[in-house]
Amino acid sequence: MSVNTQQWSSMTANQDERLHKSASVLLRESVISLNLTLQTYDAFIQDVLRVARLRKSAYCCFANVHMLVEARHDRTFAQQVNKATWITPDGVPLRWALRAFYGIKQERITGLDVLPTLLAEAARQQLPVYFYGSSSDVLTRCAAFCANHHPTLRIVGHYAPPFRPLHPDEEQRVVDEITASGAALVFVSLGCPKQEKWMAAMSAQIPAVLLGIGGALPVLIGDFRRAPHWMQQWGLEWLFRLGQEPHRLVKRYVVTNLWFIYYFLRQLARQPGRS
Numbered sequence: 001m002s003v004n005t006q007q008w009s010s011m012t013a014n015q016d017e018r019l020h021k022s023a024s025v026l027l028r029e030s031v032i033s034l035n036l037t038l039q040t041y042d043a044f045i046q047d048v049l050r051v052a053r054l055r056k057s058a059y060c061c062f063a064n065v066h067m068l069v070e071a072r073h074d075r076t077f078a079q080q081v082n083k084a085t086w087i088t089p090d091g092v093p094l095r096w097a098l099r100a101f102y103g104i105k106q107e108r109i110t111g112l113d114v115l116p117t118l119l120a121e122a123a124r125q126q127l128p129v130y131f132y133g134s135s136s137d138v139l140t141r142c143a144a145f146c147a148n149h150h151p152t153l154r155i156v157g158h159y160a161p162p163f164r165p166l167h168p169d170e171e172q173r174v175v176d177e178i179t180a181s182g183a184a185l186v187f188v189s190l191g192c193p194k195q196e197k198w199m200a201a202m203s204a205q206i207p208a209v210l211l212g213i214g215g216a217l218p219v220l221i222g223d224f225r226r227a228p229h230w231m232q233q234w235g236l237e238w239l240f241r242l243g244q245e246p247h248r249l250v251k252r253y254v255v256t257n258l259w260f261i262y263y264f265l266r267q268l269a270r271q272p273g274r275s
Contacts, residue, residue, distance in 0.1 A: 026086070029104065031097045032263045033071040033078045034063050037086045038098075041107045044088060045117055051085070052127050052184035052209045059084050059199040059210040062111040064091035065238075067192050069256045072263060077193050080200035085209075092235030097264055101271050108232075111213040115220055118185060118211070119146060123153035128182050130208070131158035132174070133189035134217050145221045156181040161190075175205050186210045189217050 028035040039047070051058045061067065061084045068091075071078035081087060088109035089095050098104045122129050131139055139158045146153050159174055166174070178186060186208050188195045195212040203210055218224050224244055227237040238257075242249050 028087070029098060029102050031094055031101065032068055032260075032267055034068055034087055035082050036063060036089050036094060036098065036106070038104060038106055039086075039088075039109075041109050041113070044086065044109050045114070045121065047086070048114075048118065048185075048209055048211075049121055049125065049127070052122075053125070055184060055207040056209075057203050057205075057207055058086075059203045059212070060086040060088065061196050061199070061212055062090035062109070062114070062214070063087050063094060064192075065093050065260045066252060066256045067196070068094065069259045069263070070193050072259070074193075077197065081196050083200055084196075092232070092237070093260060093264070096235070097267075100264075100268055111211070111216045112219055112226060114211065115187065115213050115216045119150055119153060122185055123150040126152070126154065127184040128154040128156040129185045129187065130156055130178050130181055130183035131187050131189065131217070132161075132178065133187075133191075133195065134160055136160045138189075138217050138221065138223070141221045142217050156183050171202075175202055178206050178208070183208045187217075188212045189214065191215065 027038040029038060030036075037044070048058075048060065061081050063081070067081065071081055089098065089106055090108070090110045092108060095106050095108055098106045119129070121127070131142060134142075139160055143155055143158065146155060157177060159177070161174070183206075186206065188199055188210055190198060190212075191214055192212070195214065199210045199212055215224070219226055224241075226232075227239075227241070231237055231239070238249075238253055242253055
C-alpha cells in the first residue's frame with residue numbers, strides 16, 4: 001500500500017504526539033532541591049526534537065551545583081526549575097549524587113554538548129532556531145559560525161537584551177517576536193538563575209522548546225576552551241573554568257561547592273538504606 005506525502009506527515013505528527021505524551025511523564029529523582037530527569041542523552045535529544053516539531057511549549061534546565069544550591073536557598077526558584085519539562089544533570093557531582101542516593105548510573109547531559117548536537121539536528125530536519133541572550137557581538141559571531149558549519153540551518157532571529165530589567169511591554173514584544181518567527185528551538189543564554197526564571201515565566205506563551213544553555217555560546221564560537229575530557233569525567237570542569245575567569249567565578253565556586261558538600265552529606269545520611 002502506497003502512502004502519499006500528506007498521509008506520511010500526518011502519521012509522523014500523530015506518532016510524535018503520542019511519544020510526546022509518554023515522554024511528558026519522565027522518571028525523576030530528587031537531589032537536594034531539584035527533581036532530576038532520568039534519561040539517556042540520545043533519548044533526551046529525540047524527545048526535544050519531537051516536542052520542537054510539534055511546536056509545544058516546553059523548557060529545559062541543565063542543572064549544576066550552582067543551580068542546585070540556588071534552588072535550595074530560594075524556594076520560588078526551586079519551583080520554577082522543577083516545573084521544567086526536563087532537568088538534566090549537567091554537573092558531574094549531580095551524577096555522583098544520583099548514584100550515591102539511588103544507585104542510578106545517569107548519563108551527563110550538558111548544555112555545552114546539547115547545543116552543537118541540536119544545531120546539527122535542526123539543520124538536518126529544517127527546524128528553525130532563535131537565540132535569546134548573551135551579547136550582540138557573540139550573537140553576530142554565532143550566526144557566522146552557524147552559516148559556516150551548518151549552512152542549511154534556519155536562524156529566524158536573535159536578541160541580546162540590555163543589562164537592565166525589561167519593561168513588561170518590552171518583554172511582551174520579544175515574546176511576540178519569538179512566537180511570530182516560527183522558531184522550534186530557542187537557545188536562552190542569560191546565565192543562572194536569570195534564564196531559568198525567564199523560561200518559567202515565558203514558556204507557556206512561546207510554542208517552542210526553550211533551552212537554558214548559560215555560557216555555551218562563547219565556547220561554541222571559540223572564545224573559551226572547554227576542559228580536557230579527563231577533567232570533565234572527574235568533575236573538574238569547574239576548576240578549568242575558574243582558571244579562565246578567576247575574578248568572576250572564584251566566590252561562586254567556593255561558596256556553592258561548600259554548600260553542595262554539606263547538603264549532599266546531609267541527604268546521604270538521611271537516605272533510606274544508605275550510610
